[in-house]
Amino acid sequence: MNTSLSFPLSSRLAVIIGDRATIPRMLEAAAELALAGPLQVVDGGNCFNAYPVARHLRRRTAAVHAALGRIRLARAFTCYQMVTLLQNLQPGDQPVMALDLLQTFYDENVRMAESRRLLERCIVQLTRLSRAAPVLVSARPPAEVCATRLPLLHILQEAAEALYFAVESSSAAQPAPLPLPGMETSLGLTEG
Numbered sequence: 001m002n003t004s005l006s007f008p009l010s011s012r013l014a015v016i017i018g019d020r021a022t023i024p025r026m027l028e029a030a031a032e033l034a035l036a037g038p039l040q041v042v043d044g045g046n047c048f049n050a051y052p053v054a055r056h057l058r059r060r061t062a063a064v065h066a067a068l069g070r071i072r073l074a075r076a077f078t079c080y081q082m083v084t085l086l087q088n089l090q091p092g093d094q095p096v097m098a099l100d101l102l103q104t105f106y107d108e109n110v111r112m113a114e115s116r117r118l119l120e121r122c123i124v125q126l127t128r129l130s131r132a133a134p135v136l137v138s139a140r141p142p143a144e145v146c147a148t149r150l151p152l153l154h155i156l157q158e159a160a161e162a163l164y165f166a167v168e169s170s171s172a173a174q175p176a177p178l179p180l181p182g183m184e185t186s187l188g189l190t191e192g
Helices: 022-036 050-060 064-069 079-088 101-106 112-130 144-159
Strands: 003-007 013-017 039-043 071-075 096-099 135-139 162-166 183-187 189-191
Touching: 013 112, 013 144, 022 039, 022 050, 022 064, 022 096, 022 135, 039 079, 050 064, 064 071, 079 101, 079 112, 096 112, 101 112, 101 135, 101 144, 112 135, 112 144, 135 144
Parallel strands: 013 135, 013 162, 039 071, 039 096, 096 135
Antiparallel strands: 003 183, 162 189
């Protein structure tokens, strides 16, 4: 995974499309952002794990607890909860990270039309938040069993101001960390 890119330090909605392997890089990004200041994380796939975040912080600072304390985490277990969480976030100068955003929208117990309507409401909220601070969103394509939900991914992609795709590399080298606002680094991402 060796494509060079960077996220500019500006307010924008950046969407990263990849598989579950993208989450460790997002957690590293959360650690880096928490070093700089407050961070709001909204988790749609129940994938935020504080242990890798703490390990990454330990390599960077002795003030691990202070940095962890700057991360505000909220989990959504349904697409309805995701909408509510995003509506309740107040725009500010703190970045927002939405992990595995679409996972709750892939629930086939919710009609597709309803999932689409709720996702569009979430996008309105993400756009509102991105006017004040960077918003990083990760999303995965739906599993084959719910492939009828693929249009939801396309809706999210269309809303992105910056769109990146995680790509696999044949290199056995250790992947680089996720690029962060104002930082240049390399990652297996291609800009869409």
